[in-house]
Amino acid sequence: MSAFYMIVGTLIALGVLVTFHEFGHFWVARRCGVKVLRFSVGFGTPLIRWHDRHGTEFVVAAIPLGGYVKMLDEREGDVPPALAEQSFNRKSVRQRIAIVAAGPIANFLLAIVFFWLVAMLGSQQIRPVIGAVEPDSLAAQAGLAVGQEIVSIDGKPTNGWSAVNLQLVRRLGESGTLRIGVQDEGASVERSHEVSLEHWLKGADEPDPIQSLGLRPWRPQIAPVLAELDPKGPAAAAGLKSGDRLLALDDAALTDWQQVVDAVRGRADSKVQLRIEREGKLMELPVTLGHRGGGASAGGYLGAGVKAGEWPANMVREVSYGPLDGFAEGLARTWNMSVLTLESLKKMLFGELSVKNLSGPITIAKVAGASAQSGLGDFLNFLAYLSISLGVLNLLPIPVLDGGHLLFYLIEWARGRPLSDRVQGWGAQIGISLVIGVMLLALINDLGRL
Numbered sequence: 001m002s003a004f005y006m007i008v009g010t011l012i013a014l015g016v017l018v019t020f021h022e023f024g025h026f027w028v029a030r031r032c033g034v035k036v037l038r039f040s041v042g043f044g045t046p047l048i049r050w051h052d053r054h055g056t057e058f059v060v061a062a063i064p065l066g067g068y069v070k071m072l073d074e075r076e077g078d079v080p081p082a083l084a085e086q087s088f089n090r091k092s093v094r095q096r097i098a099i100v101a102a103g104p105i106a107n108f109l110l111a112i113v114f115f116w117l118v119a120m121l122g123s124q125q126i127r128p129v130i131g132a133v134e135p136d137s138l139a140a141q142a143g144l145a146v147g148q149e150i151v152s153i154d155g156k157p158t159n160g161w162s163a164v165n166l167q168l169v170r171r172l173g174e175s176g177t178l179r180i181g182v183q184d185e186g187a188s189v190e191r192s193h194e195v196s197l198e199h200w201l202k203g204a205d206e207p208d209p210i211q212s213l214g215l216r217p218w219r220p221q222i223a224p225v226l227a228e229l230d231p232k233g234p235a236a237a238a239g240l241k242s243g244d245r246l247l248a249l250d251d252a253a254l255t256d257w258q259q260v261v262d263a264v265r266g267r268a269d270s271k272v273q274l275r276i277e278r279e280g281k282l283m284e285l286p287v288t289l290g291h292r293g294g295g296a297s298a299g300g301y302l303g304a305g306v307k308a309g310e311w312p313a314n315m316v317r318e319v320s321y322g323p324l325d326g327f328a329e330g331l332a333r334t335w336n337m338s339v340l341t342l343e344s345l346k347k348m349l350f351g352e353l354s355v356k357n358l359s360g361p362i363t364i365a366k367v368a369g370a371s372a373q374s375g376l377g378d379f380l381n382f383l384a385y386l387s388i389s390l391g392v393l394n395l396l397p398i399p400v401l402d403g404g405h406l407l408f409y410l411i412e413w414a415r416g417r418p419l420s421d422r423v424q425g426w427g428a429q430i431g432i433s434l435v436i437g438v439m440l441l442a443l444i445n446d447l448g449r450l
Contacts, residue, residue: 006369009379011064013368015041017107017387018067021394024106025069025099030054032095035086038070065361071099093413100405107391108334114384116330121377122320125160129218129315130182137214142193144182144215151190152181159319161210161217168209170340173202173352205356220309222257233303238287240304241278248275257306264289265299337385341392360442363449399424399431 019041026039036054040046042061049059071088072079079087088096128150133139150158153167171178178195201207210217224246229236246254249263250272263272268291276283290301321329347353364386371382395403404427412418419427 005373006365009368009372010365014064020106020110021103022067022069024102028102029099034088035072041067093409097409100402104391104394107387111334111384111387112330114380115333116326118377118380119321119326119329125317125319127315128161128164131218132216134214138195139214142195147185148182151183154179173347202352203354205354222306222309224254224257224260226304227307228305230303234290235302235304238285245277264302268300337388356445358442358445360446362446399427404431
C-alpha cells in the first residue's frame with residue numbers, strides 16, 4: 001500500500017465524516033433559532049475561511065482530527081441583549097437535546113447512504129464452502145464436514161465468508177450454543193449443527209473466529225511459487241527471490257501454498273531448510289523464520305507471498321440490490337453494525353473482549369489507505385463502518401462527548417432544573433480523563449501492531 005493512498009484516504013474519510021457530523025449540529029441549531037458563530041473542520045491555524053449572510057464563519061483548519069460548531073452562548077461570554085434569544089443556553093431543553101443529538105444521528109444517516117450505494121454497486125462474494133476441518137476442533141465435534149456450504153449462523157443468512165465472520169464476531173467471549181446452518185453439495189435442504197461455546201476466545205488479543213472453530217475456507221490450489229517478498233523479511237534475508245518454486249521444507253514435500261503457510265505458522269523463530277527450484281536448478285537454502293503476533297495468536301513469519309489463484313465461477317456469487325431493496329439493506333446493515341459496536345464495547349468493559357482490539361489513528365489511516373486502494377465499494381464500506389463508530393462513540397454518556405451533554409439535559413428535563421455547575425465541572429474532568437485514557441490505549445495498541 002502506498003503512502004499516497006493512506007494520506008488521501010485518511011483525509012477524505014476524516015473530512016467527510018467530521019463535516020457531516022458537525023453539519024448535523026449546525027443544521028438543527030439554525031432550525032432552532034441559535035446563532036452559529038463558527039463552523040470549523042479541523043483545529044488550529046485556519047487555512048481557508050469565509051462568512052455567509054448570517055455572519056457564520058466557515059473554517060478549514062490545519063489539523064484534520066475533528067471539528068466543531070461554535071454557537072452563541074451566554075455562559076461563554078457577553079451577548080448583546082438584541083441577540084440574547086439566539087443563545088444556545090436560552091433554548092428549551094428539548095431544543096438543546098435535538099441540537100446535540102443531531103451530530104451522531106447525521107453519522108448514522110451517512111452510514112445508511114454509504115451502505116445503500118454499496119448494495120446497489122454490488123459485490124463479489126466467495127461462497128462459504130468448507131475446505132478443511134481440523135481434527136478434534138469445535139467444528140469437527142459439531143459434525144461439520146468438507147464441502148458443506150455455511151448458509152446461516154444463528155439463523156442469520158450468510159452469503160459469503162465476510163458474513164460468516166461478522167456473525168461469529170458477535171459471539172466472541174460468550175458461552176452457549178452456536179447454530180451453524182449448512183447445505184451439502186448439490187442439496188437444497190439446510191441442516192443445522194450446534195457448537196458448544198464456553199467463554200469462546202474470551203480476552204483473545206487478535207481473535208480469528210473461523211480458524212478458532214477449526215474451519216478452513218475452500219480455495220483454489222495455489223502453486224508455491226513466490227511472487228513477492230518483504231524486503232526486510234526472513235525469506236529475502238536468506239536469498240529467496242521472486243519466481244522461486246518451493247519444493248520442500250525440512251524434507252516435507254510442498255505442492256500447495258497452504259502447506260507452506262501451515263508449516264511456517266507453527267515454527268516461529270526457528271531455523272528451517274528449504275529446497276527450491278530456480279530457473280531449472282535445485283537449491284537448498286537455510287531460513288531463520290521470524291514471528292508475527294503475540295500470545296496465543298503468535299505464528300511463524302516467512303515474509304513471502306504468491307500470486308492469487310483463479311476462482312472457479314461456481315464459487316463466486318454476485319450480490320447486488322435495486323434501489324428499494326438496497327435502501328432496506330443499508331438500514332439493516334447500519335442497525336446491525338451499531339448494535340455490534342455497542343455489544344463489543346460492553347464486552348470490553350466486562351473483560352469478555354480484549355481491549356487490545358481497540359484501534360487508533362494509525363490503524364484507521366492504514367485501513368483507509370488499503371480500502372481506498374482496493375476500490376470504491378471497499379472505501380464506501382470503510383466510511384460507513386467508521387461513521388457508525390463515530391456516531392456510537394459520541395452517544396456514550398461520557399461528559400465532554402455529545403452523549404454526556406445529552407445525559408445532563410435529560411437529567412435537567414426530569415428534574416425541572418439543570419445540575420449545578422460544580423457537578424457538571426466534575427463530570428467534565430472525569431470525561432476528559434476517560435477520553436484521553438482511551439485514546440492513549442488505542443494509540444498504544446496501534447504501535448504494538450506496527
